[in-house]
Every structure is written in C-alpha cells, then in structure tokens.
Amino acid sequence: MESAPLYRQLAQHYLHAIETGVLKPGDRVPSVRTLMELHGVSLSTALQACRQMESDGLLEARPRSGYFVRHRRHKPLAPIEEPVATLPDPAQYVGIHERISAITARGHQQPVAVNFAGACGAPALYPAQGLRNAAARALRLHPQLFGSAADSGGHPAFRAVLARNALLSRITVAPEDILVTHGCTEALNLALRAVAQPGDVIAVESPTYYGLLQILESLGMRALEIPSSPQTGISLEALELAAQTYDNIRAVVVVPNLQNPLGSIMPDANKAQLVAWCDARAIALIEDDCFSALAEGDAPLAALKAWDRSGGVIHCASLHKILAPGMRLGWIAAGKWQARVEMLKYSQSRPNELLAQMAAAEFMGSGAFERHLRRLREQLRSQRAQVAQAIAAEFPAGTRASNPNGGLHLWVELPGSVPSEAVFDQAMAAGIRVVPGVMFSNSNRFDHFLRLNCGTPFTLEIERALRTLAAVVARLADKP
Numbered sequence: 169m170e171s172a173p174l175y176r177q178l179a180q181h182y183l184h185a186i187e188t189g190v191l192k193p194g195d196r197v198p199s200v201r202t203l204m205e206l207h208g209v210s211l212s213t214a215l216q217a218c219r220q221m222e223s224d225g226l227l228e229a230r231p232r233s234g235y236f237v238r239h240r241r242h243k244p245l246a247p248i249e250e251p252v253a254t255l256p257d258p259a260q261y262v263g264i265h266e267r268i269s270a271i272t273a274r275g276h277q278q279p280v281a282v283n284f285a286g287a288c289g290a291p292a293l294y295p296a297q298g299l300r301n302a303a304a305r306a307l308r309l310h311p312q313l314f315g316s317a318a319d320s321g322g323h324p325a326f327r328a329v330l331a332r333n334a335l336l337s338r339i340t341v342a343p344e345d346i347l348v349t350h351g352c353t354e355a356l357n358l359a360l361r362a363v364a365q366p367g368d369v370i371a372v373e374s375p376t377y378y379g380l381l382q383i384l385e386s387l388g389m390r391a392l393e394i395p396s397s398p399q400t401g402i403s404l405e406a407l408e409l410a411a412q413t414y415d416n417i418r419a420v421v422v423v424p425n426l427q428n429p430l431g432s433i434m435p436d437a438n439k440a441q442l443v444a445w446c447d448a449r450a451i452a453l454i455e456d457d458c459f460s461a462l463a464e465g466d467a468p469l470a471a472l473k474a475w476d477r478s479g480g481v482i483h484c485a486s487l488h489k490i491l492a493p494g495m496r497l498g499w500i501a502a503g504k505w506q507a508r509v510e511m512l513k514y515s516q517s518r519p520n521e522l523l524a525q526m527a528a529a530e531f532m533g534s535g536a537f538e539r540h541l542r543r544l545r546e547q548l549r550s551q552r553a554q555v556a557q558a559i560a561a562e563f564p565a566g567t568r569a570s571n572p573n574g575g576l577h578l579w580v581e582l583p584g585s586v587p588s589e590a591v592f593d594q595a596m597a598a599g600i601r602v603v604p605g606v607m608f609s610n611s612n613r614f615d616h617f618l619r620l621n622c623g624t625p626f627t628l629e630i631e632r633a634l635r636t637l638a639a640v641v642a643r644l645a646d647k648p
C-alpha cells in the first residue's frame with residue numbers, strides 16, 4: 169500500500185518543527201521556492217503542503233510575504249482518559265429507546281443552521297457526479313431494470329466488487345457468501361437475530377453507537393456494556409471478567425476500527441485475541457466495520473474476520489459513511505450463519521433493489537473509488553483538526569477530546585459534570601445540533617460527553633457555532 173502523499177510528508181515535517189518549537193509563532197516558514205529546493209519537490213507539492221498547513225490552522229498566508237506560523241491561543245486538548253472500571257455493569261434490557269427518541273424528536277423539531285449530529289459527511293464530500301453517471305449508464309444498458317425481479321442475495325457485480333475489496337481488510341470471502349442488505353443496520357439486525365433470542369445477553373462496547381442499543385431493545389435482548397478504551401477499543405480483561413459472571417453471553421458486537429463514538433482502533437493482537445476468545449467459548453462475534461476505509465495510515469486496517477477460521481465471525485458493513493449515504497447499501501458475510509441470515513433477510517425484506525448496486529459496483533470497480541477515498545480521508549483529517557483546534561481555543565479548561573486516526577467524529581468530554589442533555593437543548597435553541605453523551609449508554613456514565621461530527625467543510629459558520637457551543641458549556645460549567 170502506498171505511503172502518505174509527498175505533500176503530506178512535507179507538511180508533517182513542518183508540523184513536527186512547529187510542535188517541537190523549532191519554528192515559533194510568527195516565524196516565517198521557508199518560501200515555496202526554498203521548499204522546492206530544500207526538499208527536491210515540485211511547485212505543486214510545495215504549494216499543496218503550505219495550503220494544507222494553512223487549512224489545518226498551523227500557518228497563515230500574508231499577502232506578498234509568504235506563510236507564517238500562526239499564534240496559537242491554546243494548549244493541545246488533553247486526551248480522553250482510559251476507563252477506570254474494568255467490571256461491566258450488570259446485563260440489562262436496554263431501556264434507552266424513549267430517551268433516544270425524545271432527544272431525536274427535539275433535535276428535529278426545528279431546522280438547525282449547523283448540524284454536528286450526523287453520522288456521515290456533508291453531501292459535497294461524496295462523488296455525486298460519478299455515481300449519477302454510473303446509474304444513468306446502468307439504466308441505459310438495462311432498460312428493463314425496474315420491470316425485472318432483483319437478484320436474491322444482491323447484484324452479482326456488486327457482490328464481486330465487495331469480495332475483491334474485502335481482500336484489503338484481509339478477508340477472503342466468495343461473492344456468493346456476501347449478502348447485500350439495507351445498510352449496516354439491517355446487517356446487524358440479521359446477525360443478532362441469527363445468533364440470539366429475546367432475553368439473551370449481548371456484550372457491547374461502552375460507550376457504544378446508540379443505533380445498536382436501539383436494535384437490541386427492539387429485539388428484546390440484554391446489553392452487557394464492556395468498558396472500552398479510547399485507544400484500543402473493547403477491554404478484553406473486562407470481557408473475561410464479564411464471562412466469569414455471565415455464562416450466557418450469546419454474542420459480542422464490536423466496531424474494531426474507528427469505533428463510534430470513541431474513534432478507537434483495536435490493535436491486531438487484540439483482534440486476534442478476541443476472535444480466538446469467542447471461538448473458544450462458541451460465542452458469536454459480530455463486527456460492524458462501517459468506518460475502516462476512513463482510517464489514515466499506510467496500510468488498510470484488518471477486519472476481525474481476517475482471523476476467523478471457524479466461520480464464527482459475522483462481518484457487517486456499509487457504504488453509508490464512505491461512499492453514498494443516500495444509497496442505503498450494506499452487506500453481511502455471516503460465516504456459518506450465512507444460510508440462516510439469508511432466510512431471515514428473505515423473510516424480512518427480500519432483496520435490495522438493483523440500480524444502486526449496479527452504480528456502486530461500477531464506481532467501486534474503477535480507480536475513482538480509491539481516489540475518492542483518499543480525498544475524503546484528507547478532507548476529514550483537515551476538518552477534524554480544525555474542529556479540535558477550535559475546541560481547544562474556545563471550550564472551558566478541562567475539556568478533553570479524542571484524537572482518532574481517521575473518521576468523522578470527535579468525542580468530547582466536558583469539564584466537571586456539565587450535563588450533555590442541557591448542552592443539547594441550549595445548543596438547539598441557538599440553531600446547533602449535537603449528540604449528547606447520554607445516548608451512548610444505558611447507564612449515565614457518559615452524561616458529560618458530546619459527539620461532534622466533523623463531516624462538514626470548516627467555514628466561518630462552523631467556527632462561530634463552536635464558539636456558541638463553547639459559551640453554552642461554559643455557562644453550564646459555572647452553574648453551582
């Protein structure tokens with residue numbers, strides 16, 4: 169796999185110089201011409217590096233004078249701390265639906281000017297034109313498409329492209345062992361229904377994506393929340409302790425890569441250990457791999473299924489965050505439960521319609537897909553950096569934030585015990601939507617957290633909204 173583009177390497181070099189104090193605020197960085205000579209790079213590489221540092225807020229351009237190191241008004245944000253407790257809460261029937269629904273309804277009562285609550289990027293971040301062209305071509309080539317029944321299991325070309333793409337995550341799966349679904353949401357529902365019954369205990373990360381809690385609630389299953397590290401994901405020690413208390417854990421559901429909301433990435437050793445641990449206990453392991461294509465780094469991240477030897481890992485993913493939020497395309501490779509999952513899908517919703525699959529297959533089968541992902545990762549990296557910088561500059565002292573190696577979100581810990589639901593309500597009154605931490609657990613452990621989406625290009629409006637949000641937090645923090 170390729171390493172970071174040259175301009176990024178150059179920007180990284182100067183970031184290091186700024187962080188170590190070699191270059192200080194107000195210092196002029198070498199001119200573009202000097203950069204070209206010093207580093208043997210082209211004009212466009214030198215310019216791109218400077219523009220990236222400018223858009224990351226590290227440099228400012230002064231007309232006819234060049235680029236200067238910006239004055240930072242803040243210290244870097246402290247990271248989110250590791251969880252203290254290693255013992256999970258008792259397994260509970262999830263009772264979070266009313267809370268989530270009430271907050272979601274309040275969030276949609278009025279239009280907002282700035283939305284930090286989404287789980288995908290802004291429309292401009294996705295290749296609308298390329299997908300539109302591919303869809304138009306599919307319809308032209310198959311004029312009877314809407315009059316014909318859809319292939320069960322999914323369109324062959326789409327499944328073939330998914331199977332080829334899975335190789336990057338070190339998964340070897342035949343196209344016919346991939347079932348196309350309505351997003352990852354349907355995949356997770358099918359996976360859970362295939363391996364568990366109402367009343368069963370399902371181990372999940374804590375905090376976890378609230379959609380998963382809603383699914384568990386709707387299926388009448390009990391969530392066992394396992395403490396999870398903001399760096400390395402689910403705590404395997406805590407899981408082991410949980411298994412000593414509960415002998416009826418039916419499945420473990422994890423987001424191994426860029427967990428929502430933590431942004432954690434499980435190291436390969438932990439992935440291997442978790443797969444072996446579940447295998448030894450005949451516990452189904454369901455992985456939700458929606459975000460891994462948004463991770464930075466030289467090599468793609470491995471999926472848990474890469475270590476699966478017995479068919480015990482169910483791999484679920486979707487295009488919602490990485491390519492086309494409007495297509496609602498997901499998939500599942502369910503290993504030894506594949507036949508049962510196919511039956512459940514057939515009984516629940518029948519096959520997905522074909523047009524979106526055909527368009528996605530054409531786009532993903534071309535070089536345009538990798539180019540799009542590279543651009544998307546780069547945009548998100550810059551947007552996350554700018555939001556983090558604004559938080560560091562504007563939020564009250566004691567605020568902490570995650571620093572994920574990719575993805576859409578920042579997980580922000582508010583100082584003291586500022587209640588995130590109050591922040592949500594006051595922000596809504598100011599036309600800003602956020603996701604309060606209370607939605608990510610059946611417990612109240614994350615009441616003073618917010619999840620902020622960084623998927624919208626950073627503008628003055630976003631900067632102002634973050635300032636308003638900071639003022640809301642500061643007011644609530646000052647309350648006795």
Ligand SMILES: Cc1ncc(COP(=O)(O)O)c(C=O)c1O
Pocket residue numbers: 287350351352353354377379423428456458485486487488497498
């Ligand atoms: C971790 C995780 N899994 C699943 C989903 C839902 O995926 P989809 O939109 O493909 O149904 C989301 C959406 O935010 C998510 O964050």
